[in-house]
Amino acid sequence: MIFIAYSGGALVGELLLNLSLSQLLTIMASALGSGILIGLERERHNNAAGEPSFAGLRSFTIAALLGALCFLIHLAVGIVGAAAVTAFCLYSLYKQQKDIGSTTELAFLMTYLIGALCVFNPLFAAGLAVLLTIVLRAKGVMHRFAGQTIRDFELRDGLFLLALILIALPLMPNQPYWDSVLNPYVILKLVILILIVQSLAHVAKRLFSQDKALILSSFASGFVSSTATVASYGMQVRAGKADAKISAGAALLSCVSTLVQLLIVVAGVSLGWLKFLLLPCIAGIVMLTVTALFLLHKMPMSSQQKNVSSETSNMAEDSRMFSIKEAVIIALTLTVIQALVYGLSVLLGDKGLIIGTLLASLFEVHAAMTAVVVQGDIHNSILVYAMVLGLATHSGSKCVNAFMTGGWRYGIYFAPVQIVHVLCVGGLLLLQV
Secondary structure: OOOOOOOOOOOOOOOHOOHHHHHHHHHHHHHHHHHHHHHHHHHHHHHHOOOOOOOOOHHHHHHHHHHHHHHHHHHHHHHHHHHHHHHHHHHHHHHOOOOOOOOOHHHHHHHHHHHHHHHHOOHHHHHHHHHHHHHHOHHHHHHHHHHHHHHHHHHHHHHHHHHHHHHHHHOOOOOOOEOOOOOOHHHHHHHHHHHHHHHHHOOOOOOHHHHHHHHHHHHHHEEEHHHHHHHHHHHHOOOOOOHHHHHHHHHHHHHHHHHHHHHHHHOOOHHHHHHHHHHHHHHHHHHHHHHHHHOOOOOOHHHHHHHHHHHHHHHHHHHOOOOOHHHHHHHHHHHHHHHHHHHHHHHHOOHHHHHHHHHHHOHHHHHHHHHHOOOOOOHHHHHHHHHHHHHHHHHHHHHHHHHHHHHHHHHHHHHHHHHHHHHHHHHHHHHHH
């Protein structure tokens, strides 16, 4: 790879004199290839569209070679050449009979600069040439995506999410205000993670067909509240509006979301705990997913499920990508429970930690687990025991929830799998202690 830096007193032609023949050939070959690649795409585009253009294959090739040659001669010559090419492009735009865009003119100017970049870093310049060609070639796809695929609310929500990630998060103070809890940076990061998960669920609903709507809606609703999802399907079974087996499978899918979200939340707090939880959670996710898909296998498309599918499809088209209110509520709930568990641990020691974790797990397992994670590292066995007890308590509350809302048939399909999976997760966690 060739890297060249200009010195303040560089003489005209100094680079040409100092570079070896092989280096010069490398530079010019890179410029030649870049110009041919970009020019070939523009030539084919002009022929296919029948649009008049001031530059084709030969012009783009010459522009790249000219950029390399000018900067080889002298930096000042290269700058003058860039100004001349810019003026040439502006003149072409001015002389257009009708507005056919400025893409070719901008690509022509960039081709000159890519040729110039070949003098300094031929490999990087070649990569830029390929990238520019891909962008030029993807005109139809990009126009369809901007004009037809993406909707106004999706663009708005996407920009809002990017603003949170790129502007708000770096400006947020990264300092806990009560020992290891109440950190504004962590709170905002949790909000962003929840919004990203909701956005991915929205995109999945847009991409997949309607016959997968029940599966997708179950998985997505689990990120909001798996306990509420289990109860919702149970009440449908008790009312005679849904099949117990199918509803239990859908409810188990929402429990998959619980483990996925647990990993996401812990990742925002501690990478050490994430590595500790990863294998047990993956095992639980696989077990729940396989069982849920087995229960949902060859499910009949009843009129009730068709309505669910239609409602899900309409929601994907008409609703927002995410709910800021829900994300903020969940993040604040996580933070409050973390503070409560930490307060109990300060007052009562390890007993307070375990009691707080058990109580918190009845309502929100992610907050309870996050509260455990912020107390210390994975080498503290008391924290691991508290985490296992919290997961078991949460799983038990879901089983009771299933029997109470959906009756014994719904509970029989749901509870054994729920119990076995939490035993598997808890056992793998304890084996690492």
